[in-house]
Amino acid sequence: MKFIAAALTLAAVASAQIQLSDPTEGTVWKVGVAQYVRWTGNCAAMGAAGKAVTVEVINGPAGNVKFIANIGTIDCTSTTNTSTSLTVPPQTNNGPFESGTYALRVNADPIQYTTNFIINNPDAPAASAGATATTPSTTEPTTKPSSANALMAGSALAMAALAVVQLVL
Numbered sequence: 698m699k700f701i702a703a704a705l706t707l708a709a710v711a712s713a714q715i716q717l718s719d720p721t722e723g724t725v726w727k728v729g730v731a732q733y734v735r736w737t738g739n740c741a742a743m744g745a746a747g748k749a750v751t752v753e754v755i756n757g758p759a760g761n762v763k764f765i766a767n768i769g770t771i772d773c774t775s776t777t778n779t780s781t782s783l784t785v786p787p788q789t790n791n792g793p794f795e796s797g798t799y800a801l802r803v804n805a806d807p808i809q810y811t812t813n814f815i816i817n818n819p820d821a822p823a824a825s826a827g828a829t830a831t832t833p834s835t836t837e838p839t840t841k842p843s844s845a846n847a848l849m850a851g852s853a854l855a856m857a858a859l860a861v862v863q864l865v866l
């Protein structure tokens with residue numbers, strides 16, 4: 698019973714925070730163009746920190762998710778304003794932003810991830826994406842890798858499980 702109670706408490710805390718609703722899978726963003734990040738709920742419980750929550754573009758296979766670019770901040774403390782437009786830069790610290798499949802990591806408490814979606818840069822169409830055995834496609838992406846999301850879900854579960862263990866102990 699104690700275990701179940703702890704798990705339910707965790708679920709209640711997690712659901713009190715924001716849930717990202719845009720971009721969704723199938724969304725296509727273009728670098729240099731302002732795009733809306735939308736969410737439901739609010740992060741008022743974070744206090745002042747919730748007024749400037751960083752938003753990062755990430756990608757990579759499960760087990761090796763990597764940071765690509767910081768694209769700004771959102772204020773998720775409001776109960777009425779639940780969107781902010783952000784722009785993916787055409788350039789990152791490592792050169793032109795490559796077209797490909799990415800996700801956003803929003804560093805709220807707890808951290809939130811979007812589903813995978815496409816970001817296009819007409820000036821850097823060839824995405825390497827860290828693949829080793831496949832030949833880069835010359836056409837538009839037709840697959841929607843979901844390994845990053847699977848990893849994120851797995852990590853969240855692992856963290857929740859750890860938290861439960863700590864609470865029980």
Ligand SMILES: *[C@@H]1O[C@H](CO)[C@@H](O)[C@H](O)[C@H]1NC(C)=O
Binds near residue numbers: 772779
């Ligand atoms: C919502 O907040 C963002 C900044 O977080 C601001 O740019 C935008 O204008 C606000 N929208 C409204 C309707 O107040």
